[in-house]
Amino acid sequence: GTMWTQEMVDLIQNEGDVDLTQRAPTHMSFPFIEWIIPSIGSGLEQANAMPSPRTLKTYLPFYLLPRKALHLLKIIYVARNPKDNLVSYYHFHRMNKALLAPWTWEEYFESFLTGKGPIPTLSCSVLGLWEARDQHHILYLLYVFVSQNPKHEIWKLGEFIGKKLDDSILGKIVHHTSFDVMKQNPMANYSAVPAEVMDRSVSPFMRKGAVGDWKNHFTVAQNKRFD
């Protein structure tokens, strides 16, 4: 969802010009501010070196965002069914060698419920942003709606960013952010990241982009507990 939204935002800012959005891998165009990745560098330094207005990426929960700067920010947040989120994270962890592994599905599931796992608990980010959405410039997107009606959600993003998009540009962005096209986009599919970091033979970075895949992973008992 994050990668997807970044691609949409980039295309909106560049009025559908695909060549411009191909200028660099997504993680270079959008600094990931709380991360330092040895082969890539510090997201914060990258952000500091950019001219304004900047578009940044963060997974920080709302309460860690700087209060003094909130009125200057436009925040786009993407929430997904937490069940699908968990499945997506699980496969990402399996292939990402920089993260703790190996986890069985059962271990991963339990660690999420107890809040002791590698991914932030729901209450920090999903609910934090939801509660704040009317007090700040926050666009709260739902993955399922983007999936069902990408054109409308991209139009909403454009309005929020302040770009009027005509129908042909909207159509172009819908096409370039479809799962099959993004999977083949070398700037978005992490193909430049070496196999020591992301082992694509375990699981591709862009796996399914589907809604409801949790049904293929959760047992009936797990589903009950998760609810």
Ligand SMILES: *[C@@H]1O[C@H](CO)[C@@H](O)[C@H](O)[C@H]1NC(C)=O
């Ligand atoms: C990433 O994109 C490149 C260029 O289109 C393609 O050759 C490669 O197969 C893609 N990687 C994955 C994992 O789909």
